[in-house]
Amino acid sequence: MNRLDALRGTTPPKPHDARAIAALAANPGCARRALLDGAGIDKDATARHLGFPAPFGQSPFAITRGNAFEALVKADGCAELLRMLREVLELPVAEVAYHDVENVGAHLRHTHTRALIDRAARDEHDSGTIYDHPLLGLEIAGHTAYLEPDVVAFQLGGRFHIVEIKSFAVIDGQADPAAVAAAARQAAVYVLALRRMLRELGHDPLRVAHDVVLVCPENFANRPVATLVDVRRQLAVLERQLSRMTGLDRLVEGLPEELTFDLLPGEDGLPTRPAAELADALRRTTARYAPDCLSTCDLCFFCRDEARQEGACDLLGRQVRDELGGVASAEEALGLADGSRAPAEGQEEIARLLRTAERLRRECLA
Template sequence: MDIDIRLDRIRGPVEPTPHNARTIAALTNNPGCTRRRVIDAAFIDKAALAAQVGYPFPYGMSPFAITRGNAFEALVTANGCAELLRLLREVIELPLPEVAYDDLGSVAGRETLQARHIRSKQLLAEAARSGEDAGTLFDHPLLKLDVSGRAVYLEPDLIAFRIGQSFRVVEIKSFPILDRQADPAKVKAAAVQSAVYVLALRQFLVSLGFAPGLVSHKVVLVCPENFSNRPTAAELDVRKEVAVLSRQLHRLSTLDAVLGGLPEGFVLDTTRSPAELLNTLSLLEARYVPECLSACEMAYLCRSEAAGRTAALGRSVQEQLGGIETISSVLALAAGTQAPDEHEVESAARLRAAEQLRRECLGGVA
């Protein structure tokens, strides 16, 4: 059976939930998880699925953060991106005194995705074909990316432009850069999200016959400086993120072996009963890690399933425990009440030593 038909059947009679740059970026967080791969490839609404089985995901971006982000972006792009141009002259030594500016947020007052995408395509293609330093800023171009054989519109809060020989992607974020340092987790998230746009722009330009290298892997990150609203910018190299993302998107389209192992009636229609859905989900292997809590709406269900397993404590802890699978085994080996098998001898010795140390520190109380 065609893989798309199979995935549509798995989703059931429910509209597909479109991906966006954030959800595509999240694909890189736990690439080994089969459960997530199948759910994402079938375009199932993970938040609705998690809520239906009794494990709703309570997080989302706060309205305050959204308002602050929008206000900062408006400031950076005001007056034909005057502030942004100042930053680009500083950061990438933009040689042009003037650049053209195209706002693609709407086309002749029409805001349909299709109209905006067609217009974005036209302008980006013209810029790619012009042999000159076109120097055009494209405000909110609408890109498309192929995810698991399905076209996904990406509505970035960024600007792509052509300077010299390459397109640059500009990502505007509202987290601060303090003394040239920013929260590494936020910078990482911004890099992965920018990589989604780089990949989409490359996919489009390659379809026109251009080399992927026409889109630079160095994106420009714009953030507020220190505790002010004054923007500052830095270059981010997203080569690694682009490679990881490409690999993960490819894995989504090669699910034949996984789907072939699922029974005929395997359906994750989010209107089914919680018990039916839990039964069905149990057929998909999940690889819960603590990072899931910030990256996947299914995290509370998977965490509860992983309770008692060392994997739930994180990869580094699991490795330090020598790959022993359950917490009860770890405790029993440490207490000496369980004999180690041949692979566990070294880990068991370390655990017993740690337990001995703990007892000494507690003065024999424990």
């Protein structure tokens, strides 16, 4: 891990939150992101210093809206939430015990969460049903990231459910797929963290359900509605990505000794390293840009700019990139299509397809 600390240099590490961990699963193939996150580098500060600030982070209005909706769902001892859990999980009427983990104060929340979850898993007498403001820990590349799921619900059948409260609307049973996918990824992080906690406590990790309860406003009103979302796929991707991060050594080995992404912050905390030098250092690692990065990664504009300069077909999205397997740039693809470029070994098939496409295009346009 020393090598990773060297990559970060003198800049203080940035702790991961669930959103950041979930974003890892969004683009598992990106070595640049894996390295930067593994080293705990503040990508936002890096991007700003490079002159590519991301339009990133939530708008204050969205945050206010989200908080207001969460307060509504949790008001009066989670009255709304209990109604929904009774509907979707068939929670018995007697199951209403509510524990606010935050009552112990911030410094003990994680320990208290562990104690409460342990007690519930042992099925002792007064185990709770709803745990509000829990604090889970997840080890990410040597650092512990602390995560705050909205609510953990425990059912009589002995299974824990993660409840994720989001303020995007479900209209006529449909929600924005991108928003749901992001929520599912984020919830998967919590499921994983809770499972690891149960394993450490010596319980069966599978007692954490892979169905998370997603609570959203219904239609155009503010009335919350709950749906079960299966996050097994997100969990699998996340586990793979996390195991890759522990295997970062292999990625690090391929890098030159003196390489560092240090911002060299001055006394005032502002970076003093020349931006061009930092950009050169970053270009030594391979990124895997895709248009989805624009909604998940702080460095997105930097990587997009790089991809544009190279004319890479990554810009066109994952589907196009996968179909053009083995062809790196748009220029190369065009060359293969009009026959001005001879296909290299292994490119014969894609070259034939591209030439056919080009011929069809000409016929259509003629």
